[in-house]
Amino acid sequence: MAAPFTLRKIGVPPNSANLTEARRRVFDFFRAACRSIPTVMDIYNLQDVVAPSQLRFAISAQIRNNAHVTDPKVIDLLLFKGMEELTDIVDHAKQRHHIIGQYVVGEGLVQNTGSKDQGKSDFLKNFYTSNYF
Amino acid sequence: MGVGILASRAIRPASRLLRSQHSNLILRTIVSKPELQSPEAAAVSQPEPPKNQILPPRNPVGGARVHFSNPEDAIEVFVDGYAVKVPKGFTVLQACEVAGVDIPRFCYHSRLSIAGNCRMCLVEVEKSPKPVASCAMPALPGMKIKTDTPIAKKAREGVMEFLLMNHPLDCPICDQGGECDLQDQSMAFGSDRGRFTEMKRSVVDKNLGPLVKTVMTRCIQCTRCVRFASEVAGVQDLGMLGRGSGEEIGTYVEKLMTSELSGNVIDICPVGALTSKPFAFKARNWELKGTETIDVSDAVGSNIRVDSRGPEVMRIIPRLNEDINEEWISDKTRFSYDGLKRQRLSDPMIRDSDGRFKAVSWRDALAVVGDIIHQVKSDEIVGIAGQLSDAESMMVLKDFVNRMGSDNVWCEGTAVGVDADLRSSYLMNTSISGLENADVFLLVGTQPRVEAAMVNARICKTVRASNAKVAYIGPPADFNYDCKHLGTGPDTLKEIAEGRHPFCSTLKNAKNPAIIVGAGLFNRTDKDAVLSAVESIAQANNVVRPDWNGLNYLLLYAAQAAALDLGLIQQSAKALESAKFVYLMGADDVDVGKIPKDAFVVYQGHHGDKAVYRANVILPASAFTEKEGTYENTEGFTQQTVPAVPTVGDARDDWKIVRALSEVSGVNLPYNSIEGVRSRIKNVAPNLVHTDEREPAAFGPSLKPECKETMSTTPFKPVVENFYMTNAITRASKIMAQCSAVLLKK
Numbered sequence: 001m002a003a004p005f006t007l008r009k010i011g012v013p014p015n016s017a018n019l020t021e022a023r024r025r026v027f028d029f030f031r032a033a034c035r036s037i038p039t040v041m042d043i044y045n046l047q048d049v050v051a052p053s054q055l056r057f058a059i060s061a062q063i064r065n066n067a068h069v070t071d072p073k074v075i076d077l078l079l080f081k082g083m084e085e086l087t088d089i090v091d092h093a094k095q096r097h098h099i100i101g102q103y104v105v106g107e108g109l110v111q112n113t114g115s116k117d118q119g120k121s122d123f124l125k126n127f128y129t130s131n132y133f
Numbered sequence: 134m135g136v137g138i139l140a141s142r143a144i145r146p147a148s149r150l151l152r153s154q155h156s157n158l159i160l161r162t163i164v165s166k167p168e169l170q171s172p173e174a175a176a177v178s179q180p181e182p183p184k185n186q187i188l189p190p191r192n193p194v195g196g197a198r199v200h201f202s203n204p205e206d207a208i209e210v211f212v213d214g215y216a217v218k219v220p221k222g223f224t225v226l227q228a229c230e231v232a233g234v235d236i237p238r239f240c241y242h243s244r245l246s247i248a249g250n251c252r253m254c255l256v257e258v259e260k261s262p263k264p265v266a267s268c269a270m271p272a273l274p275g276m277k278i279k280t281d282t283p284i285a286k287k288a289r290e291g292v293m294e295f296l297l298m299n300h301p302l303d304c305p306i307c308d309q310g311g312e313c314d315l316q317d318q319s320m321a322f323g324s325d326r327g328r329f330t331e332m333k334r335s336v337v338d339k340n341l342g343p344l345v346k347t348v349m350t351r352c353i354q355c356t357r358c359v360r361f362a363s364e365v366a367g368v369q370d371l372g373m374l375g376r377g378s379g380e381e382i383g384t385y386v387e388k389l390m391t392s393e394l395s396g397n398v399i400d401i402c403p404v405g406a407l408t409s410k411p412f413a414f415k416a417r418n419w420e421l422k423g424t425e426t427i428d429v430s431d432a433v434g435s436n437i438r439v440d441s442r443g444p445e446v447m448r449i450i451p452r453l454n455e456d457i458n459e460e461w462i463s464d465k466t467r468f469s470y471d472g473l474k475r476q477r478l479s480d481p482m483i484r485d486s487d488g489r490f491k492a493v494s495w496r497d498a499l500a501v502v503g504d505i506i507h508q509v510k511s512d513e514i515v516g517i518a519g520q521l522s523d524a525e526s527m528m529v530l531k532d533f534v535n536r537m538g539s540d541n542v543w544c545e546g547t548a549v550g551v552d553a554d555l556r557s558s559y560l561m562n563t564s565i566s567g568l569e570n571a572d573v574f575l576l577v578g579t580q581p582r583v584e585a586a587m588v589n590a591r592i593c594k595t596v597r598a599s600n601a602k603v604a605y606i607g608p609p610a611d612f613n614y615d616c617k618h619l620g621t622g623p624d625t626l627k628e629i630a631e632g633r634h635p636f637c638s639t640l641k642n643a644k645n646p647a648i649i650v651g652a653g654l655f656n657r658t659d660k661d662a663v664l665s666a667v668e669s670i671a672q673a674n675n676v677v678r679p680d681w682n683g684l685n686y687l688l689l690y691a692a693q694a695a696a697l698d699l700g701l702i703q704q705s706a707k708a709l710e711s712a713k714f715v716y717l718m719g720a721d722d723v724d725v726g727k728i729p730k731d732a733f734v735v736y737q738g739h740h741g742d743k744a745v746y747r748a749n750v751i752l753p754a755s756a757f758t759e760k761e762g763t764y765e766n767t768e769g770f771t772q773q774t775v776p777a778v779p780t781v782g783d784a785r786d787d788w789k790i791v792r793a794l795s796e797v798s799g800v801n802l803p804y805n806s807i808e809g810v811r812s813r814i815k816n817v818a819p820n821l822v823h824t825d826e827r828e829p830a831a832f833g834p835s836l837k838p839e840c841k842e843t844m845s846t847t848p849f850k851p852v853v854e855n856f857y858m859t860n861a862i863t864r865a866s867k868i869m870a871q872c873s874a875v876l877l878k879k
Contacts, residue, residue: 123805127793128495131755131785
């Protein structure tokens with residue numbers, strides 16, 4: 001087996017000069033995150049709960065969420081936040097229920113209950129949430 | 134200060150010992166000048182203001198408008214050098230108000246008679262040997278009034294000192310703190326120190342009932358409450374006993390204040406002698422948020438201000454509205470707010486197979502109702518709006534029921550056969566303020582004292598001001614003004630219509646006769662005959678003219694006028710008995726026994742009152758303090774409530790529930806916001822969209838067809854049995870329960 005990947009603490013990198021460099025940084029971050037997946041599964045005992053491919057999908061979905069951003073400085077900041085989150089997870093600063101709740105997409109979890117309200121109008125959705133809309 | 138230092142230097146002993154001790158202190162002796170000794174000397178030494186000074190323009194106090202009933206009779210007076218034109222009968226205080234100067238007062242109230250016993254309103258008038266009581270002195274032409282001279286200021290300080298001499302040091306425990314006239318005026322006009330060193334007198338408290346708390350030691354004997362009770366409320370309960378410092382306000386006999394306007398003495402009392410018993414020690418006025426809204430306990434629509442602290446309503450205070458309720462509200466309006474905290478429905482519930490209610494989510498509740506409504510035939514669907522429903526929810530309910538194919542949607546209180554074609558047949562056509570111009574009143578089948586207390590107050594005011602004559606046909610009742618009891622039933626009405634009754638001559642000779650018919654008559658089987666008799670009386674005595682329409686109908690519930698405007702009328706008498714799906718939108722006065730046993734009943738409301746026990750599904754709605762709704766009062770004046778507190782639990786607004794239910798049932802109503810509902814209402818009854826405007830009826834009763842039925846002989850029955858318990862909120866209120874146990878006349 002290849003040597004386990006270690007996340008080295010890099011200091012605050014200088015701002016990316018242009019979009020290409022920011023893009024390169026995004027892919028580097030994605031690679032670093034995917035390489036830490038086995039460690040994460042080991043730390044939090046997620047072997048029976050989720051497959052690595054699902055975690056990869058979750059990470060890429062979060063990155064794709066911000067795919068519309070074009071400003072390199074904003075991308076840098078988002079990467080900084082992402083790196084911070086990744087470091088927290090790898091350092092065991094989070095707990096199992098955080099990982100399952102935030103990154104595991106499955107039955108009965110928050111991300112999946114949107115299907116009930118699919119065909120309904122905005123009025124009905126707002127009505128079910130609260131009285132003030 | 135300079136003079137004082139020099140003087141002290143002169144009298145300081147010039148010895149070295151003492152100088153060393155006193156060198157680091159500056160001795161200040163008190164030096165007096167002749168101007169400071171007496172107000173007359175101060176007045177003499179003041180410099181004269183330069184003549185022909187251009188003074189800034191002044192507005193009347195509080196943005197008031199002055200009405201000149203006879204423009205040639207205007208007088209000119211000078212207030213602090215400023216010339217104002219006032220009508221002839223004005224007092225000096227009123228003239229100063231027009232000039233923008235607010236004179237302090239305790240006993241004067243603009244709606245009560247003048248007493249002139251507090252002496253706080255003293256102002257200086259040129260060429261007068263002593264200051265005059267401005268509330269009592271009529272303004273004469275060319276009078277020069279000065280309100281800020283040393284004499285006037287000294288007078289105010291003196292009066293304040295006298296008032297505070299016997300006044301207890303109760304500010305920390307007094308409910309009036311923060312809104313007390315005595316506190317405010319002593320800060321503004323009083324002197325900083327008093328000279329009273331004796332014992333203060335104390336007075337024993339009187340028991341005026343469960344609503345008014347009395348601490349008579351704090352009373353300053355202004356007699357506002359005495360004048361209010363005898364003039365506005367019409368009951369001579371209160372009086373002043375004794376003389377001098379032993380004067381006490383009380384009822385002398387151990388009598389409770391049973392008048393329905395008794396809560397207004399709480400507003401009127403300038404000090405904390407008469408305060409609200411339910412509100413005692415609950416909150417201070419600066420922590421309350423006031424929301425200006427409308428009351429729905431009766432059809433008058435009194436303007437109120439709801440004071441709330443967080444999610445709780447703490448008290449209800451009247452707002453000024455000259456046309457409807459002036460400055461007064463009835464006890465039911467004022468004290469039923471604690472019913473808003475008890476027995477509230479907060480979650481949707483479905484009745485289980487074992488008969489008990491189970492709380493469910495909105496999705497499930499609406500899905501169940503939507504399923505059931507499709508399993509019944511269209512004409513078996515019935516919708517009943519309650520007495521506290523607002524116009525928006527009634528519009529959405531009517532639209533929904535009509536789109537489901539049924540025509541059976543009505544508001545409770547309207548029996549079969551009431552037609553809403555002519556607005557003049559169910560509104561108070563002389564407006565409430567127009568009743569002041571009437572000189573003869575005929576009350577048919579109505580007791581305004583318990584049905585609409587503010588209308589009764591207006592009749593009382595008219596009787597007192599212009600000696601109007603009042604006669605009534607109906608069950609014998611207590612009135613707080615002189616009135617004649619003509620009879621108890623339709624027989625008397627027939628006699629008057631045919632001209633055989635002695636009262637007919639009074640009616641014929643009246644310049645502005647007013648007939649007030651109670652809405653309780655709408656429920657009679659011989660309603661058409663009775664109303665056509667009333668109309669023939671109106672025609673015979675010239676009651677309905679182009680300039681004066683004296684034929685009035687007094688509605689009972691806040692929702693009735695809007696319901697009749699929107700067309701929520703009962704078409705068939707057997708609709709309820711043959712219904713399979715009944716939608717009760719806050720309808721508690723429905724006879725639950727008439728609903729068949731196998732009907733599916735949905736109750737949408739805010740209190741678990743009578744009809745909830747029969748319901749199969751409960752949908753919680755918001756009360757009038759929590760929603761923005763349009764209400765029309767009995768004279769056709771449209772007003773809007775404003776939400777003061779958030780809704781309880783999972784409740785929603787009424788119209789939103791019906792709109793969501795319609796969507797779940799597959800019926801698509803063409804609006805999904807309140808503006809959409811209002812534009813729909815504009816198509817049906819545009820006067821309901823013009824808030825704060827009164828829309829008078831367009832056509833008189835002459836368009837109605839002739840009626841051929843005969844009147845029955847059953848006498849008129851009282852509609853309101855218990856004044857304090859008429860709707861869901863008042864029935865849930867503890868204060869109202871106490872009142873009805875103690876204050877009702879047996």
